Amino acid sequence: SDDDYVPYIPVKKRKKQRLEAIKTLATNKSNYMTSKLQKNDNHDGQNDSDTDIATYQMLGPKSHISLLDQHSQLKLEAQARKETAREKQLKEEEKILESVAEKTALMGVAELAKGIQYGDSIKTSWKVPKYVLAMPPSRHQRVRDRLRILTEGEDIPPPLKTFQEMKFPKVMIQALKKRGILKPTPIQIQGLPAVLSGRDIIGIAFTGSGKTLVFVLPLVMFCLEQEINLPFIRNEGPYGLIICPSRELAKQTNDIIEYFFNQLASHGQPELRCCLCIGGFPIKDQLETIKRGVHVVVATPGRLMDMLDKKMISLSICRYLCLDEADRMIDMGFEEDVRTIFSYFKGQRQTLLFSATMPKKIQNFARSALVRPVTVNVGRAGAANLDVKQEVEYVKQEEKMPHILNSLQKTLPPVLVFAEKKQDVDAIHEYLLLRGIDAVSIHGGKDQEERSVSVQQFISGKKDVLVATDVASKGLDFPNVQHIINYDMPDDIENYVHRIGRTGRCGKTGVATTFVNKTCEESILLDLKHLLIEAKQVVPEFLATMETETEQYLNIGGEVGCSYCGGLGHRITDCPKLEAIQNKQAQNIGRKDYLASGAADW
Structure with a gap:
């Protein structure tokens, strides 16, 4: 209406009016102080309270406080508001984490029902050496602190610094030396004494740190003990079960176990058998091994x-279960599969979970399946290997392919190239083949024989480049790879950590080059930025300039980053992975309701 109309005042005029108001205020204050001094000099005894109140109202409530004191007071008030915002943020995160937490324990159906x-x-029959037990607990803690080993749990076995202290027989120690392993990582x-003692364990360490031997060596000794005490008969077994997320990782683990079994057999020990049960191979050959015991x-x-x-295999006497890359095994969509497998056990088992990336949500869920668990953490869960030099380059989508040739010049072969999609891999x-480069590729669409041949040719040095999807990113050991190229940034920061972990293994150094552009989501780039900062890597300018309002809350309440997915660039309140899963669940619910109603109408 016309009554509410406010005429427009130009910026210059507004500034002039503000200056005049300040000038008037300063003049009034100066006149007030002068008049007060004069009254004090006169000592006329008159009551000036009414005048003081009027002047106080005119000059403002803080006219008697210096600007420095006002600034200090404002800082304290801002700090109080900030703390209140942090408390509010933490309470909100606790509610979200509680809402997404699994209510059902990670156990078999029969165990839950009964x-x-x-x-x-x-x-177990293994005991810690007496002279180690006689040492004070402060010594054990000093060893852990020096090696940056974080432990959780009760009655944690002491760390042992040599394989001799762990009481491995000479044949096992010689077998380790043949592989160039002279001392434990x-x-x-800390992990081997815990497993040898029969404890359930959650093992978290960066890629290439030797996690596989932590669950393989004790299993080999337990199987040898079982065979010596009471030999396995036909159709009996297994005593130990190891579950892996990919065929390549399962085959690699099987090869390591068979190596130690063969070393024991060559020194007069009983024959031990290991069976590889993966898709792509005839099930007949696997059944023949199982029937022999x-x-x-x-x-x-x-x-x-x-x-x-x-019923081709029985877990009635299985007492040793290991989930390698456990965060993938029990991530969203895999819980029911794991519970189904657990339901086939007939008694208590020793359960081991290992991975390089394991967010707090997964750790809390995993503990429901463990008995008096010991958590062994070397570094932060999900942290990148510090032996890998990470380089992030901005490359336009159409320039990616020729840019690979430039990146291949950084190091000598072999080189691993990762891509998200199967068609990109092909x-x-x-x-690369058209450019005269000896390359092979693997992804989930290829048959197992072709995948196995490609990996073997790459490891043996017959091929210089392996192009792969994330089937080759988790757990596979490529000891001579010096360079990893990420053709595109993965959708999950955990996959990025696993990818670059294929180089810089066992104390060696490596380079990881990642191509990013405007097609990458901002959330994953922020996670990458903070991962580079944590690893003390060079942060490119286009990443350094990226900021969000939530970055001030990235490290509050003792928890770094997101407690759901482990990303460092956001909190659980802004987790894109959680949001995507919730959206998917909502869509599935809607679809089921729609199909149900449609079926009823039909």
Whole structure:
């Protein structure tokens, strides 16, 4: 209306009016102080309270406080508001984490139905050396602090710094030396005594730190002990079960176990058998090994569940279970598969979970399946390997393919190239072959024989470049790879950590080059930025300038970054992975309701 109309005042005029107001205020204050001094000099005894109140109202409530004191007061008030905002943020995060937490424990159906709970760990014949037990606990803690080993749990076994202290026989120590392993790594120093003692364990360490030996060496010794005490008969076994997320990782683990089994057999020890149960290989050959009596089964979830369902394999005497890359095994969509496998066990088992990336949400969920668990953490869960030099380059989408040729010049072969999509892998492979580069490729669409041949040719040095999807990113050991090229940034920062972990293994150094552009989501780039900062790597300018309002809350309440996915560039309140999963669940619910109503109408 016309009554509410406010005429426009130009900026210059507004500034002039503000200056005049300040000038008037300063003049009034000066006149007030002068008049007050004069009154004090006169000592006329008159009451000036009414005049003081009027002047106080005219000059403002803080006219008697210096600007420095006012600034200090404002800082204190801002700090109080900030603390209140942090408390509000933490309470909101606790509610979200509680809402997404699994209400059902990670146990078998029968155990949940009958309420079976185990109070004591599995008993083993292995004992810590007496002279180590006689040392004070402060010595053990000093060893952990020096090696940056973080532990959680009760009655944690002491760390042992040599394989001799762990009481491994000479044949095992010689077998390790043949592989160039002379002393244990930090995760092995604390992890091996815990596993040998029969304790359930959550093992977290950066890629290439030797986690595989932490669950392989004790299993080999337990199987040897079982075979010596009471030999396995036909159709008996396995005693130990190792589940891996990919076929390549399962095959690699099986090869390591068979190496130690063969070393023991060559020195007069009983024959031990290991069976590899993965898709892509004839199930007939796997059944023949199982019928002879098998000590260890290494499997992927799909083939294992199929064989258990068809009663081709029994877990009635299995007492040792390891989930390698456990965060992938029990991530969203895999809980029911793991519970189904757990339901085939007939008694208590020793459960081991290992990974380089394991967010707090997964750790809390995993503990529900463990008995008196010990958590061994070398570095932050999800941290990048510090032996890898990370380089991030901005490359336009159409320039990526020729830019790979430039990146290949950084180091000598072999080189690993990762891409998200199968069609990108095939396109890169074809492009490199046309440029005269010896390259092979693997992804989930290829048959297992072709995948195995490609990996073997790459490891043996017959091929210079391996192009792959994330099937080759988790757990695979490529000891001579000096360079990793990420053709595109993965959708999950955990996959990025696993990818670059294929180089810089076992104390060696490596280079990881990642191509990014405007097609990458801002959330994953922020995670990458803070991962580079944590690893003290060079942060490119286009990443350094990226900021969000939530960055001030990235490190509050003792928890770094997101407690759901482990990303450093956001909190759980802004987690894109959680949002995507919730959206997917909502869509599935809607679709099911729609189909149900449609079926009823039909």
